[in-house]
Amino acid sequence: MSERFWLTDEQMERLRPFFPKSRGRPRVFDRRVLSGIIYIKKNGLQWKDAPTVYGPPKTLYNRFVRWSRMGVFARIFVELAQPGPDGETIMIDSTHLKVHRTAASLFKRGTRPRAIGRTKGGLNSKLHMVCDGLGRPLIFFLSPGQMSDAKGALALLSALPPAKTLLADKGYDADWFRDALEEKGMAACIPVRCGHKNPATHDRMPYKQRHRIENLFARLKDWRGIATRYDRCCELFLSAVHIAATVKF
Template identity: 65%
Template sequence: MTDLFLLTAAQMRRIKPYFPLSHGIARVDDRRVISGIVFVIRNGLRWRDAPREYGPHKTIYNRFVRWSRLGVFNKIFAELARKAGKPARLMIDATHLKAHRTAASLLKKGLFLRRIGRTKGGLNSKLHAVCDGQGRPVIMLLSEGQMSDYKGAALIIDALPPARELLGDKGYDADWLRQALAERGIKACIPSRSNRKTPIEHDRVLYRQRHKIENMFGRLKDWRRIHTRYDRCAHTFMSAICIAATVIFWL
């Protein structure tokens, strides 16, 4: 077990309150199964290739899918991020996540959207994220790859926590976004686009801190099932992202 991942007892105590209640027969050991899910996502394995120390691979896979549909992993991420307190500084950005051929069908089947789009780089999804001043994600949104940055910002702006300032690149230089931030008492530190007739000044020294959200994306993409999307369903892929963000930044 030396090379395997295992959640500590302290980490389990933090996330256990958000687990669904067990009805009837007691569940298989939560610590072992959740650790197996983390191991598979981090190393980009097929579920059937999960080490036998974590138990039957079907148990691990079924728990991941069932709890993904219930939104359990999303809730754990959101609650742990909320308990960290109100950040003084926010950063916003987005990154592309390439869809593997096993998940890359654009044809919608079933109830849930796939959130896979087509760009010059092929079929991919886009992860929009807001992080705090330490580079820890607090809000995440999955969309089709062709969605622009400021359209993604429009979907998450109502969920922004109170903050003093928000850092973003030129992709977020839109008058409506600056106005929306001002109404919330948030100062925008966003460079002007090259085609803006009257450039808007920004704090260049403060803007250098924006590398922290880029570092955050890099750490998420170190997990192989995040860097390349294998999941056909958007809710399972988003659950994998939430699991990675929770383990890396909030546990």
């Protein structure tokens, strides 16, 4: 039992205000169910393979799906994700996630969006992320794998937190993006792509800190349920990402 993941009493007290109120019969022990959900997503297991100490697998699955569609895990992440002491700098980047065949079944009319695309590497999704200067996640956005970094930045532009500088790689080198950041009062620290007609300069010293967002992606992908996408629905997979980010950071 010591080898299993269990939320501590302090963690449960911090999360309890975000839980929906039970209606009628009391819910099954929240700590046991949430710990089981985290264990499944961390190890990339099927629900039927959940250890018996976490209770019936059907209960774990139903709770995860129901609370994901209610936005419970997203609200927990949003409320707990706050910029660190270095609130003057934010970073943006994206990474590809391999889609398992169980999540890549044919799309049917009327089903929920899946955010699955096809690239040279096969079926995958792209996870766009904004983090603070200390490498802690703030915003996530999931898109099909073929979406460019610039289009992902456009989707996140209105949700960017206040900051003085934004760090990004060459994939975000676009004049419209630099102009939009300037309107928000942010300085763009973005290297210029080859062949740019109007090259801009960037400060190389703060750009060296961009490795923190790369390390952040690496830590998230330590969870097998994040490195490989097994969930068909976009909102369910994003809930797994929110859970992983909340537990680790």
